[in-house]
Amino acid sequence: MSAGFFRYLFSFAAVCGSLDxxxxxxxxxxxxxxxxxxxxxxxxxxxxxxxxxxxxxVRERYGIRLNVVAGGAPGxxxxxxxxxxERNPLRSRIVASPDGIRVTGATALETAQGCYxxxxxFADACVAAVKTGERTYTRMFSPRMTxxxxxxxxxxxxxxxxxxxxxxxxxxxxxxxxxxxSRSGKLDVPALVKRCSERGIGVYAYAWFHVKASxxxxxxxxxxxxxxxxxxxxxxxxxxxxxxxxxxxxxxFPYRDHAPVNYWWRPRKGGLRSKASYPCPDWAEWVxxxxxxxxRYNPSFEIVFWTYNWYRAxxxxxxxxxxxxxxxxxxxxxxxxxxxPIKKFxxxxxxxxxxxxxxxxxxxxxxxxxxxxxxxxxxxxxxNTGGRTWDxxxxxxxxxxxxxxxxxxxxxxxxxRWNLSGLMESHHFGFAPNFIADLAKRFFTVEYDPExxxxxxxxxxxxxxxxxxxxxxxxAWKDWDEAFLWHSAQSADQGSVLRNGPVYxxxxxxxxxxxxxxxxxxxxxxxxxxxxWKYTGTHFKFxxxxxxADLKMHALEAAALKRGVDKFAxxxxxADASHRGEAVKMHAxxxxxxxxxxxxxNAKRFFAAGLKKDNxxxxxxxxxxxxxxxxxIPVIRGRRELGWEPTMGRVVTEETLEWKLxxxxxxxxxxxxxxxxxxxx
Numbered sequence: 094m095s096a097g098f099f100r101y102l103f104s105f106a107a108v109c110g111s112l113d114x115x116x117x118x119x120x121x122x123x124x125x126x127x128x129x130x131x132x133x134x135x136x137x138x139x140x141x142x143x144x145x146x147x148x149x150x151v152r153e154r155y156g157i158r159l160n161v162v163a164g165g166a167p168g169x170x171x172x173x174x175x176x177x178x179e180r181n182p183l184r185s186r187i188v189a190s191p192d193g194i195r196v197t198g199a200t201a202l203e204t205a206q207g208c209y210x211x212x213x214x215f216a217d218a219c220v221a222a223v224k225t226g227e228r229t230y231t232r233m234f235s236p237r238m239t240x241x242x243x244x245x246x247x248x249x250x251x252x253x254x255x256x257x258x259x260x261x262x263x264x265x266x267x268x269x270x271x272x273x274x275s276r277s278g279k280l281d282v283p284a285l286v287k288r289c290s291e292r293g294i295g296v297y298a299y300a301w302f303h304v305k306a307s308x309x310x311x312x313x314x315x316x317x318x319x320x321x322x323x324x325x326x327x328x329x330x331x332x333x334x335x336x337x338x339x340x341x342x343x344x345x346f347p348y349r350d351h352a353p354v355n356y357w358w359r360p361r362k363g364g365l366r367s368k369a370s371y372p373c374p375d376w377a378e379w380v381x382x383x384x385x386x387x388x389r390y391n392p393s394f395e396i397v398f399w400t401y402n403w404y405r406a407x408x409x410x411x412x413x414x415x416x417x418x419x420x421x422x423x424x425x426x427x428x429x430x431x432x433x434p435i436k437k438f439x440x441x442x443x444x445x446x447x448x449x450x451x452x453x454x455x456x457x458x459x460x461x462x463x464x465x466x467x468x469x470x471x472x473x474x475x476x477n478t479g480g481r482t483w484d485x486x487x488x489x490x491x492x493x494x495x496x497x498x499x500x501x502x503x504x505x506x507x508x509x510r511w512n513l514s515g516l517m518e519s520h521h522f523g524f525a526p527n528f529i530a531d532l533a534k535r536f537f538t539v540e541y542d543p544e545x546x547x548x549x550x551x552x553x554x555x556x557x558x559x560x561x562x563x564x565x566x567x568x569a570w571k572d573w574d575e576a577f578l579w580h581s582a583q584s585a586d587q588g589s590v591l592r593n594g595p596v597y598x599x600x601x602x603x604x605x606x607x608x609x610x611x612x613x614x615x616x617x618x619x620x621x622x623x624x625x626w627k628y629t630g631t632h633f634k635f636x637x638x639x640x641x642a643d644l645k646m647h648a649l650e651a652a653a654l655k656r657g658v659d660k661f662a663x664x665x666x667x668a669d670a671s672h673r674g675e676a677v678k679m680h681a682x683x684x685x686x687x688x689x690x691x692x693x694x695n696a697k698r699f700f701a702a703g704l705k706k707d708n709x710x711x712x713x714x715x716x717x718x719x720x721x722x723x724x725x726i727p728v729i730r731g732r733r734e735l736g737w738e739p740t741m742g743r744v745v746t747e748e749t750l751e752w753k754l755x756x757x758x759x760x761x762x763x764x765x766x767x768x769x770x771x772x773x774x
Contacts, residue, residue: 123191125151125172125221127158132165134175135201139293143205144174146254150212155221167193172211174204181539183232187211189223202262202293206232209258213534217552231539233508236335236515238263238297239479242489242523245739246275248285253292255526259479260534261518263295265338269302271323272330276301276740286333295335297397298327299343306344310375311382325386328394336395337387338425338517339380341369341402348373372403372410377417384419397423397473404431404457411457415464423471424461425517428504431457437579438642447475447482447520448582449491452499454507462511473515476504478537480529481522484580485686486592487736487744489525492682495574497529498546501536505543521740528553557675562664566679569664572657573683579650581643581693585634590693594685594736595725596749597692598756599718601763602703610752611742637704640697647694654687684728685735685745691721708764715761719754726750 131148133140141163148159159172167173172194179186179199185207188195196211198204210230214223239261241247246266256264266285267276274280286296300306302323309319328334348371380398387394398418403411404427415424429448432455434441444451454462458474465472478500480490491497507513516537518524535541535549550570554563581591590597598607635643661680668676695718702710726747729736736745743749 121224122218122220122222123189123194123225125155125157125159125215125223129157129170129172130160130162130165131172131174132162132167134164134166134173136164137176137201138291139201139205140174140176142254142292143208143257146258147172147208147212151215151221155215157221167195169193172196174208176201176204179203181231183235184229185210185231186227186229187214187223188227189225191225194223200293203232205257205293206230206260206262209260212258216556219556229540232260232262233505233537233539234514234516236263236295236297236473237261237518237537238265238295238516239518239524240265240299240521241739242479242481242519242525243739245277245521246280247277248289250288253289253294256524257292257294259524259526259530260537261479261524262293263297263335264289265297265299265517267301267521268298268327270305271302272326282331283333286331290333296331296333297336297338297395298331298334299338300324300327300340301343303343303345307346310347310349311378317382317386320382321386321389324383325389328387328390332391334391334394336397336423337383338397338399339383340399341376344379345369346375346379348375369402370406372400372406372414374414374417376414377419380422381419384421395423396421397425399425399427399475400457400461401427401430401475404455408457408460411461412464415461415468415470418468418470420468420470423473423515424465425473425475426458426461426465427455427475428458428477428500428507429453429455431455438645440639440642442581442583442646444582445584446582446587447477448484448580448587449477449482449493449496449500450484450577450580450582452496452503454503458507462507462513466511471515472511472513473517474504474507474513475517475520476500477519478504478516478530478533479518479524480527480533481519481524483522483587484577484582484591485594485689486522486587486738486741487594487689488682488685489734490527490529491577492527492529492570492679493573493577494529494532494550494570496577497532498536498543501533502543505536523739525734528557557672557679558664559668559672562667562672562676565660565664565667569657569660569679569683572653572660573686576650576653576657576686579646579653581646585636586693589634590689590696592738592741594689594745595692595722596745596753597696598753599696599699599715599760601760602700607756609744610749635697635700637701640701643697644694647690647697651687651690651694654683654690658683658687678732678734681728681732681735684725688721688725688728692718695721711764712761715757715764719757722750722753722757 131144133144144161148161151157151159169192174196177197182199183203185198185203187207187210196204196207198207207230211223215221237260239256243249243252248264266280269276273282289296305323309316327337380396384396400411429451430444432444432451434443462472482491484491532549536543551563551567554566558566600606658680661676661683664676665680695714699711699714702714729745730747737743
């Protein structure tokens with residue numbers, strides 16, 4: 094795929110206005126025009142890059158050319174960038190006057206962040222102008238790390254700039270075979286680290302070698318040498334790495350028998366099992382050894398130990414492990430998972446994997462965060478605050494700002510209560526620039542008043558869709574907030590229809606699901622781990638006993654999503670040319686979510702009718718699903734930002750939807766007796 098394709102995918106809409114719009118506020122604003130220039134006080138690469146990026150953006154948005162002078166000086170009509178002492182190392186400062194603008198920060202990275210804040214102030218004013226006076230912006234969390242939303246471990250320069258612009262400061266790359274093979278092949282990690290360092294961006298490696306890691310317990314003879322060869326080699330190859338993210342399922346090792354446990358990972362050779370789902374005491378020994386071998390090559394190297402896999406284990410076992418961990422480990426906990434089930438229509442609902450249906454913190458996070466605080470351990474969390482979750486795997490973010498506001502507020506509270514210091518913004522679905530992430534950047538600023546959220550959201554709606562359409566947009570987003578109150582975050586749903594959208598195939602109960610049209614398989618050490626909708630298995634796993642309750646929830650969610658879609662359809666008919674593009678994108682976004690829920694409900698109805706062998710009902714369901722899929726085809730046409738996920742590729746397209754129609758036709762033929770089971774290519 095071309096760079097131009099991804100530039101399109103992550104493009105921002107141009108903001109409104111001209112410099113003349115600020116004239117009525119004379120004395121409060123200082124306007125920028127082409128007589129201005131940018132000067133950096135040092136030749137620090139991160140400053141130079143931020144200055145050049147800022148200059149490009151001002152030219153693209155406002156048609157103003159600003160020359161960049163590296164190593165220049167402050168003066169009239171100069172935006173001056175430099176490093177200056179600050180009490181807080183995460184602080185930047187803007188001082189604006191009619192004579193010039195100064196942007197400084199505690200480090201080159203923070204000065205760059207200040208430069209992006211200046212760009213935000215332009216956007217808020219809808220003109221290349223800022224208020225006079227002095228203000229500071231203090232980031233609440235660091236690191237704020239993300240996987241790539243372009244492709245697995247693909248980080249072009251322009252995308253790194255977008256990460257910084259979103260207030261993030263670190264990236265994560267997979268190591269699937271130490272020291273330098275990622276999930277997408279051999280990776281020049283030192284070169285990536287160098288490019289990132291020139292922007293002030295940190296690079297974390299993500300240990301992801303399931304089979305290789307299962308070879309040796311840390312107390313086995315020769316373990317230190319072997320761990321050095323595996324884990325140490327990652328840092329030896331690229332000493333500039335900041336740290337290693339370690340999660341049980343990806344680095345589990347042969348365990349000692351401490352207690353009988355049910356394990357979800359398959360047996361290894363020789364009968365050994367990994368204990369990815371069990372917080373056994375051996376993990377403390379493992380963390381200590383991994384820290385020792387990696388810090389031989391970088392004394393400040395960080396081990397980020399993620400407790401994701403045992404969030405449902407008994408609390409006393411989880412806390413006991415935290416008490417045993419070395420002092421120099423960073424504890425990483427998922428924010429919303431592990432909470433108690435909530436009854437809806439008489440059945441339990443819960444979060445199986447990343448979801449915005451619960452704001453968090455879950456009871457697992459609260460307990461482990463308190464244990465980390467008691468120990469004085471550094472605490473970070475998986476928060477998905479890049480805006481994307483597994484609620485819909487084929488949309489770039491969840492446009493439910495009210496739900497996100499709750500999470501943002503609770504993360505701020507976790508910072509206060511337990512010294513939560515860093516965030517993981519996304520997992521392998523990556524990050525795409527979006528207005529939810531823009532709101533997160535504001536919310537995660539110490540000086541920000543959360544009471545301004547509604548006015549900020551309104552301002553975003555006005556910029557995107559025009560002042561005359563903002564009220565409708567806000568109402569539509571509230572509809573989508575409501576939809577997520579009824580959304581399923583159960584494994585069977587998340588790993589099937591919700592991960593793949595309306596292309597998910599219908600089969601008879603007990604039959605294997607056919608492969609996708611163009612499946613992307615994952616191979617590791619010769620083991621085929623699955624593809625697309627076979628992620629959670631080869632058969633439908635819907636629990637027959639809860640389908641009626643699920644369908645009631647799906648109906649409520651679908652109705653709320655449809656109300657929002659209809660409001661954006663009204664916006665489409667009213668928006669002027671400068672705002673229509675954003676309205677088209679948001680309308681299509683909602684359509685894909687709505688039609689995905691229709692498919693989820695139809696799949697369960699079809700499954701239930703199949704169990705009863707009710708052919709007439711099955712045919713009616715096929716009729717509805719065919720209409721649903723056909724309606725999606727014109728919506729997805731040309732919508733490159735939708736229907737795609739880095740590890741699965743392009744899932745929802747005209748081609749795959751046409752494939753789904755053929756698959757439905759074949760199922761219909763089998764019901765009516767006019768066809769036979771066959772492959773659908």
